[in-house]
Amino acid sequence: MMASRAIQRLTTLSSRSLRPTWQQAPRTSHPTRTFCVGARAFEKKYTEDHEWIEIGSDGKTGTIGISTYAAKALGDVVFVELPTADLEVSKGETIGAVESVKSASDILSPVSGRITEANSVLEEKPGTINASPEGDGWLARIELSDVSETEGLMDSQAYTKFTEEAEEH
Numbered sequence: 001m002m003a004s005r006a007i008q009r010l011t012t013l014s015s016r017s018l019r020p021t022w023q024q025a026p027r028t029s030h031p032t033r034t035f036c037v038g039a040r041a042f043e044k045k046y047t048e049d050h051e052w053i054e055i056g057s058d059g060k061t062g063t064i065g066i067s068t069y070a071a072k073a074l075g076d077v078v079f080v081e082l083p084t085a086d087l088e089v090s091k092g093e094t095i096g097a098v099e100s101v102k103s104a105s106d107i108l109s110p111v112s113g114r115i116t117e118a119n120s121v122l123e124e125k126p127g128t129i130n131a132s133p134e135g136d137g138w139l140a141r142i143e144l145s146d147v148s149e150t151e152g153l154m155d156s157q158a159y160t161k162f163t164e165e166a167e168e169h
Contacts, residue, residue: 044134045110045153048162052134053110059147064110064140066098069163071133074100077126082118083140089115091149096139098129107139111149117141 044052050070053062071077079099089095089109096107096118118140121128129137144150154162 043155045150045155046159046162047108047110047153049108051108051110053142053150053153055144055147055150060144061116062111062113062142062144062150063138064095064107064142065138066105066107066129066133067159067163068133070105071129071137074098074105074129075102076100077129080122080126080129080139082120082122083115085115085117087115089113089142098126109142110153111142111144112146113142113144115140116143 044054046052046067050067050073051064052067053064055062066074077098077100081097081099083089083095087095089112091109091112093109094106095109095115098105098107119128119138122137122139131137
């Protein structure tokens with residue numbers, strides 16, 4: 001449980017430092033922020049396998065990555081296998097892998113759709129995942145085929161509770 005709080009503090013501090021002091025966001029229990037575009041709010045949604053998706057302002061595209069919790073658990077990332085553009089995937093299907101000094105993990109798509117882009121920065125700098133797992137360390141962008149699949153995913157509060165309960169066991 002202490003490791004989770006440290007992760008939250010580090011991520012909150014790093015996300016706060018990117019804003020001018022007059023725009024400092026209040027501290028929250030989880031580093032994820034809700035963004036508002038027009039009248040619709042967008043936030044990251046999480047899977048039990050520690051992937052996240054953030055839906056774009058168009059409501060039809062999303063960005064996929066691994067959570068801060070997963071990045072800390074993996075340790076130093078040394079290699080990332082990225083999906084190829086135009087790859088059609090189903091929810092729960094493997095779209096790549098992340099290898100660290102501790103282990104290797106498959107990356108599962110949180111939704112069905114077509115991969116439109118992979119984060120090529122990770123090929124040269126896989127450690128970007130450790131430095132910014134829910135920011136610059138994103139893995140892929142996807143065009144969703146069924147937006148309703150995001151409804152079954154956890155919001156940041158539910159995901160925080162899920163990871164805290166996992167640490168207790």
